[in-house]
Amino acid sequence: MxxxxxxxxxxxxxxxxxxxxxxxxxxxxxxxxxxxxxxxxxxxxxxxxxxxxxxxxxxxxxxxxxxxxxxxxxxxTSDIADLMRAARRILTEMITSREGLLAELKAAEEEDR
Amino acid sequence: MxxxxxxxxxxxxxxxxxxxxxxxxxxxxxxxxxxxxxxxxxxxxxxxxxxxxxxxxxxxxxxxxxxxxxxxxxxxTSDIADLMRAARRILTEMITSREGLLAELKAAEEEDR
DNA sequence: CGACCAATTGAAGAATTCTTCAAGTCATCT
DNA sequence: AGATGACTTGAAGAATTCTTCAATTGGTCG
The missing domain is CATH 1.10.10.10 (Winged helix-like DNA-binding domain superfamily/Winged helix DNA-binding domain)
Incomplete structure (x- = not known):
């Protein structure tokens, strides 16, 4: 099994x-x-x-x-390369979207002054 | 940094x-x-x-x-799906190639008798 | 053979991660 | 308000994984 x-x-x-x-x-x-x-x-x-x-x-x-x-x-197996590529895409995606969020928060903070 | x-x-x-x-x-x-x-x-x-x-x-x-x-x-992020696909490909590839190896070993064993 | 380099192995303690259970939060229902 | 259902959280002990160091194997060179 x-x-x-x-x-x-x-x-x-x-x-x-x-x-x-x-x-x-x-x-x-x-x-x-x-x-x-x-x-x-x-x-x-x-x-x-x-x-x-x-x-x-x-x-x-x-x-x-x-x-x-x-x-x-x-x-x-050379397929490992694909996996790494996929992982990199996800990570950069996650990082940039998080940076986007950070930027928004920062902007909101500025407005508060 | x-x-x-x-x-x-x-x-x-x-x-x-x-x-x-x-x-x-x-x-x-x-x-x-x-x-x-x-x-x-x-x-x-x-x-x-x-x-x-x-x-x-x-x-x-x-x-x-x-x-x-x-x-x-x-x-x-929906990119996760790609990653899973890549992982599945690698796993099935690794499993089948290992089964291939097992089959060879078994054949060699038969010959030894 | 003996000395030496390249890489691996075994083992022990340190550090991380898992599992589980009791307690807690938040919303809904009466 | 009190009771209940849906999830989450905190914390402790168990289990895994990491790191490190000493010992070992395999190969090359003098």
């Missing part, structure tokens, strides 16, 4: 809900990347990055292959 | 990472809905649903308006 889809969805989003993991996914959108390079871009300690990479790996969102002494990561 | 976008993204996904909250968002895609109806669809206690609705409200993802003695919720 399969896990209900809404539960799988929740779990999936929960996995994305971490700053380091998001950074990793954003970087991997440009193509496969060795840990070394991820480390250079994301301000975090090696062991900490590894922990988060392990989370993404267990969830099947990224996969790793060893090449000599370095390990290269890549997205399991 | 604004919060870095990747951090806002992580926070946003974290908010989506809960089964009840996902169910709510799915249901609200059909349009505004009173708490009563949400309660009828989602197997959860009233106070528990309220807690999760509060999380979504604080994040600005849904908004509530009181109409008489009932409270009606709705999505703050």
């Amino acid at each position: 399969p896990v209900p889809l809404y539960q799988a969805k929740a779990e999936f989003f929960r996995i994305l809900g971490h700053p380091v993991r998001i950074r990793v996914l954003e970087l991997l959108q440009g193509g496969p990347m060795p840990v070394r390079d991820l480390l250079a871009e994301i301000d975090v300690e090696p062991s900490s990055l590894s922990q988060q990479l392990a989370v993404l790996r267990r969830a099947g969102i990224v996969s790793a292959t060893r090449e000599g002494s370095t390990v290269v990561y890549e997205l399991s | 604004p919060v870095p976008l990747y951090q806002a993204k992580a926070e946003f996904f974290r908010i989506l990472g809960h089964p009840v909250r996902i169910r709510v968002l799915e249901l609200l895609q059909g349009g505004p809905m009173p708490v009563r109806d949400l309660l009828a669809e989602i197997d959860v206690e009233p106070s528990s649903l309220s807690q999760q609705l509060a999380v979504l409200r604080r994040a600005g993802i849904v908004s509530a308006t009181r109409e008489g003695s009932t409270v009606v919720y709705e999505l703050s």
